[in-house]
Amino acid sequence: MTSSLKRRNESPGLMLFPKDGGCVLYNPKEGTFQRKLGDFSGCRFLANSGNWLLLLDSGSSLYIVDAFSEKKDPQDSDSIFSDLSADVVRGLLWVSESGKEYVVVWLFDLPGHSYMSFCKNGDTHYTDIPLFHHQDLHWLDGLSEMVLWGTRLYLSTSRRYVRVLDLSGPQGFFKDITDGTPFPMLSADMSYDSSIAVTTSGQVLLVESDPCNRTCFRLYKKNPDIENPDLFGHTVTEVDSLDGEALLLDLGYTVPANKALDIKPDSIYFTRHYRPCQCASPDLDICVFNLATKTLHRFPDLDKMNLMDARWFLPSGNYAF
Template structure:
């Protein structure tokens, strides 16, 4: 049975009130060193400060069956047991209800709910009838005040050809196609990063597409139209994802799936004359130029020794976060790109974790 946003609000907010009070005295109001959100398999949430070695447990007993799809600072994108999406700030009472998953505005496609967790999509007469909230993935961006937000979600199934998004004030989601009959370089989805009004997509062929979402409801524009560029390295068997620097430059980040003690970072190689036919279109870099990378969020942040944000470091938990058709094991670590040193957190090994995410508290 579907639960209305008003009914959810009181119980959902009650479940998070304790979090706010617990952290009021211990959590900085401005960005500090990166923290971890930890999600044990038996439920609940633990917020962990690696710098102080402090864990604060939270039952989340008011969210049975809920799943956290994404985070943006203190804000979480949750999918509840009735397949309803909402955003909530874990340190305040603020909760933001979102349109229902079936509220898609599209000229060629529509989604119908056939159960709390089951959906059908009719795409110009072609029926996708095995859609489940279990395979819904998402991305979230929220500004520091919580006054603006962007949500992206999709069904993570092979061959599913759409992602959907909404912004504050939207009454429905807008479909973005992942299939382009006239440009196969842009077909499919390998990875995504969301930042404010920019959605960065690595396609199945590892071409980079950047979408501008800044316009009115229903607007999106491919600002790389006519000049997509592949991000291909010689280590095709390594796990890979993309990230974006504070200047807007796209990075390719790879790690060895067999032995996660090495990361490689690449930038676009401007000297490649014919990228469409090249098997290696990137150049490796050995520094993040004074920044640090929170790979879970897909963005670099300025390093700050005082706050404990280590320069040239990659804060990592797992690859393929936006797309998890092939789930990867958790590996919570900080890798220094200059010294090639790896720091793990053995104190977390006994927690039987389902997921974990780095975040900057108060950001």
């Protein structure tokens, strides 16, 4: 990956979206509510990258907004699906440290109506991404999750097959670096809720949560010793460490641990126990899970808030707590 993917040097924070409107910045390290951000009235929050928010307005247009300054940069798009319900749209965002490079991915995924497109800085229109290459590739059915890691897009299906797309090419082009053959991330228990995540080295992880016991996570990496994974019921190996990193599950990637910044090693920062693409209840549960001790750390100050949404983030640019 390029140097534009360097990690920020600030403590993780929380953007909180109360049901009565607005956006509030919370500092978990200090246990304080730092400031109220813009209210973004009439908009729905889709994704974030550092301070930048991807918003969908009432006219079905996408906007990228700096939450700290309310600056719109890049420019807003034209309406992308005015004939579709905005409630079923999902999105991803990556913005470089300089704020000059960005990638936006949006998805509309319902039975019989599945669309995915992306655009980058400098593009004049969206580029469509076919979700299905061939009718016989049934393992691609049911898009479950997306992770945007710089200019690479990771797609996971309900059958836990993963495709990796390189979106860094010229406008209108992208490359499937899995060569049209997704690789499975299959564990022994397919009944668990699952997400994928990407490490700083580009390794794909499978993150599982038991829907009947929301007190623990399981973490897996691809088993390199399996030569033909399509013949096996499980293709991953469980691990109990993030090798000195921490996972921001909301964003789908890991960052180096840093004691000074209160980024704890072998910890999973999350607001939900999994991140489905499909429409689902927010099911907010804002915690940090420690893989070594198998314990959860909660934030009692947030219990009194009537939240619609929340996201972990790392401040970018010159902004810090």
